Amino acid sequence: MNNITAERYTDGKPNLRRFHQACWDEPIIFELGQPGQRGILVPEVEEGIKSQVGDPFKGISDSLLRKDPPELPEISQPAVLRHYVHISQETLGVDCNIDVGQGTCTMKYSPKINDQLARMTELTELHPLQDETTVQGILEIFWRFEQILKEISGLDRFTMQPGAGSAAIYTNASIIRAYHASMGELDRRDEIITTIFSHPSDAACAKVAGFKVITLYPNEDGYPDIEALKAAISDRTAGLLITNPEDTGIYNPKITEFTRLVHAAGGLCSYDQANANGILGITRAREAGFDLCHFNLHKTFSTPHGCGGPAVGATGVTKELIPFLPVPLVDFDGEKYYLNYDIPNSIGKIRPFYGVAPAVLKAYAWVMALGAEGLREVAEIAVLNNNYLLKKILAIRGASAPYAKGKRRIEQVRYSWEKLYEETGVHSDELGIRAADFGVHYWTSHHPYVVPEPCTLEPTESYSKEELDEYAAIIENVANEAYADPELVKNAPYNSTVHTIDHYPLDDPQQWCITWRAYKRKAQQIPA
């Protein structure tokens, strides 16, 4: 029998994989198929039904009826399957790499059994407009999961309606606005305070909700001075929207002082806990003095990420703010679960219905499988993994972790390759592209780059020591290549489906083709 360890390791270090991504030269699905091809042959409507229903278009205004059929691809079922399998093989997806390189996103493993649960017909055949007496089961899961989030956060009520993290932050900003309006102070209170290493959506959503945004920068410890906060606070302060730990993985130990000062000035405090993976069961929004918070179920609660949705940004508030929550809330009267629209100062709806049921079900299943102790263990292992990886990465030439020198981090680290760049001319994003040649993903940072030449890694609780060793070995190899032969790294990738793409058009809406019609008009110059 072969000695597997001897084959996979050299001098105790994992050998790098001989990875090469698939390349199928795959067209857009609209370019596939032929006129007349079908994936499913829908049976003709029976005469009896036809005669009962009559003309289905009767009563619809001519102006609402389309003149031409929609331009959908005409393609067989196996061709559709092949197309999407090809595309999936051309993607460095979460389930085929050690996905610790997308820090802040909490790319943990999502157990497949929870996907199976969500595919059960008992769920998939439900409709959100069904009478609530016929959907007691899923309402009960919403209600039970809300009780769990209340315990995790210490807050008093949750809504699952917001469709993702930014929708949840917007909900919180809207509640802050509604609260101050109810106090007759909205004309004056038009400023939200946030920090540069909080998620950028905190600033963006506050602006969408009509506020001015004041951003605080960190001191050398990695979090803002109390003096900076004091300078920002005034009688115009509507609230604080803040992440903690921030994108650097540094926990602000003065957070209760932050919330106290904002409260003293009459503002509200909202805790962006989109990623709460390092503090589950350890700290709570309530004890830190927050009035609102939100959790992204696709991050901490493993539902998983859905490429833009559907998701849930579960949003919680203290009892004083319950009257402002979106409607409906899922309530229980002791006998039955029901949708409660009787919320007097509700901000209305952030999204239709009451939340994405499959995401809530998966999150509920994930929590119930772990139990309370298990949730805390998730945080502990995530933090342990992160600090193990921190030590491995900092041992690599050219790497550093700005702020809080010599201290440990919570669940992620924003590293800097500034020294490597100064010494080799290789940028952080170029290291990441080269890392893809060895089959792993790597992300830099949100813009703007406050940390020079940034890279953000978050190992979560999902990865083993061996997997973290393999990831660190890849990064070390790429960094060593940058020193030995910078051009090798700068010209990467060599093993990917496509070489680098020009990302400047992403800044130019005139060049975007996000529909087939736009693609034909703009890229192929075919009139619509």
Added chain:
Amino acid sequence: MKRIGLIVNPIAGLGGRVGLKGSDGLEIQQRAFELGARPHASDRATEALKCLLSMKSDLDILTCPGNMGEIAVRQAGFLPNVVGNILSDHTTAEDTKRAVKEFLNKDLSLLLFTGGDGTARDIYAAGGSEIPTLGIPAGVKIYSAVYAIHPRAAGELVMAYLREEAVLNLAEVMDVDEEEFRKGRVSSKLYGFLKVPYLQRFVQGAKAASPKSLFSALEGIAKNLFERMSPGTIYIFGPGSSTQLIAKYLGMKKNLLGVDAYLDGRLIASDANESTLLGLLLNNPAVEIIVTLIGGQGCIFGRGNQQISPQVISKVGKKNILVVSTPEKLNALKGHPLWVDTGDYEVDKILCGYIPIITGYKEYVMYKVTA
């Protein structure tokens, strides 16, 4: 015993407060004097040297006669070791170069000099990169990275270097053509490098140009200003490409390097000097100053905008000073604070602390200012 050298360019900075954008050439110096300019380079050298008094007994200071160093050293409380001579009352670049050559074989630990970009060029031209050197800023334009951010910082940095707590780093000697500069064209040129003691907080980084891709951020800043502007208020715009573009978005023509003032959207003073600004303040109670920071350095008052003098700043008041910057320009400071060096330490102290920087439409950053 450690030995340091000091060369003061006595006319450095002469053109600043009177709005001449430089002090190169006899004619400009004459005009500066006529406009009421007072030399201050020697005072700035004194301010730096005072920080070294605790090392007095271990320090031998070599310097040039009279206002090229001797006066400054004596005023700081040291006994100078004077070498060489000055041929005329009007010192020139040649005097600086000759002094450097005098110092070359004198076993200096460090050569201190007071001046601007022109002086840095002369030091480099005469002595190359051999002697560890540090500039005390006194010039109107400082694009070179060989200067401490202000005289006290220079003093502290010299102290750190002599105690072997600072390392030597090659720093750029840069200059712009003053004639072009006065016409509104900035074209900086790299002349060479000097070996400069380095503790990041204390050295002035070379100016970074504003990337063109940031136009939309500046447009946002302009919208922000537009919403807060009110009739009857005078707006004094400081120099720089950022303020020029912001003024353009507001429909106002602004020259790149001068200080301009506007009332109700109309230009009321172009390329104003200190006395013009003080004149405007006399008759108008409502005045706001809009300035940006120098890219890569973080200076908001005291470099290139000396027309907005300590007296102007005092009269306008801190709460009426609006600092604007794109987020990228702030991030390029890598967390280092903004700083001021108006020439009046009391005014500098008032400007210190956290202030809101306008970074976009409805966007502010609370950022620290130091002196």
